[in-house]
Amino acid sequence: MNFESEEEAMKRLGPLYIPVWEHSDETVADAIRMFREKWQPYSKESKQHNILNLVRELIDPAISEYRTHLPAEHLAYFPLPKGLSNYSDLVQSKGFRYAAGQIHSSLREFLDSDAFKEQDVTFIATQDMLKSLFLSCDEKRPRRSRLEPDVYFNTERKTRLCKFCGAPTEFSAFISHWERYGVIDSDEQESSNNIGKISPDLSHTYCLNHRPKLHHGSWNPAYKKAKRSYAQFEQEVLRLRRQVAHPDRPNANSGDTLIDEYFYHFMVDSLLDPTNVAELRELARKMVDSRLTDTKKRILALKKQGMSNHQVGLRMGVITGKQLSNQAVSKALGTIREKFTL
Secondary structure, three states: OOOOOOOHHHHHHHHHHOOOOOOHHHHHHHHHHHHHHHEEEEEOOOOOEEHHHHHHHHHHHHHHHHHOOOOHHOOOHHHHHHOOOHHHHHHHHHHHHHHHHHHHHHHHHHHHOOOOOHHHHHHHHHHHHHHHHHHHHHOOOOOOOEEOEEEEEEEEOOOOOOOOOOOOOHHHHHHHHHHHHOOOOOHHHHHHOOOOOOOOOOOOOOOOOOEEEEOOEEOOOOOOOOOOOEHHHHHHHHHHHHHHHHHOOOOOOOOOOOHHHHHHHHHHHOOOOOOOHHHHHHHHHHHHHHOOOOHHHHHHHHHHHOOOOOHHHHHHHHHHHOOOOOHHHHHHHOOHHHOOOO
8 A cells, every 4th residue: 555755745835834743643644644534625714624523533533542652751751731621621711823832831840850851752753743733724714715705815825934034924913913803904904995896905925115126116115124144044044043942051053162052042031932933033044134143153252251352262263264363253243233242
């Protein structure tokens, strides 16, 4: 019998794909495979096809069976409050995103505990897979929605963050506003009076500040600037996410000890964790826009060690092959925003 690979399933299902992790519990994995085949017409907003009902039908029984085989040390890190027997109960009372956050927090506690052993990979993979499932459910929208009598657009496309920062895309911000207030902006309502059926001109990739062209047609200088620094921005996002995943030690994995030290000291008192994607991306954007280069991060890390400007200049000469003068070190420090100093 031929089984479809995850790569094949991802290509076939497209935006409806929900990942199944390797080494996860097979009962739960099979339930998620069935779930992603059926969930196309479902959403949080639908009364006839409410996605919570599908969770109750397919996911809850699989998790109940899975829990019967878990040892006590694993059950202690199962994030269901007292009195709730199924994840659907937690979702109904708190929401999908809250359930995903609880799984993340419990899993992190488990990984930091003495109970964690290498053979616990199935428990870790299964919990992480469930977190991805609930985040996908939280983003699911009705296939098509009518905002006004003659304004239609596809809401099945996932809401997401801007490619260049942590703000929601124009489309995502629009959806959020619509779900909260049930209305669209007045200029779009006026346009609908002049056109039979319109689709709002909203970017699915960029926020209002970073869309390639402004609404009057001219190129956006903020887009061009962000595009030039995109590689550096993504690098800073990755470093920040790695560091907050293990805030107790330097963990940016930049390949440079001093840069890793900088991220450790900079984030040591932060309350952010890897689930705070928008906040981390916004922080990375500010780092890049403030021209906080790796050289400046090294200088800050060396100053944190108690070195004088002269000592910092000598050490930078060893690292880069070009010694910095006291004046150069002082000038570099003077250009760093107070927000990013140590």
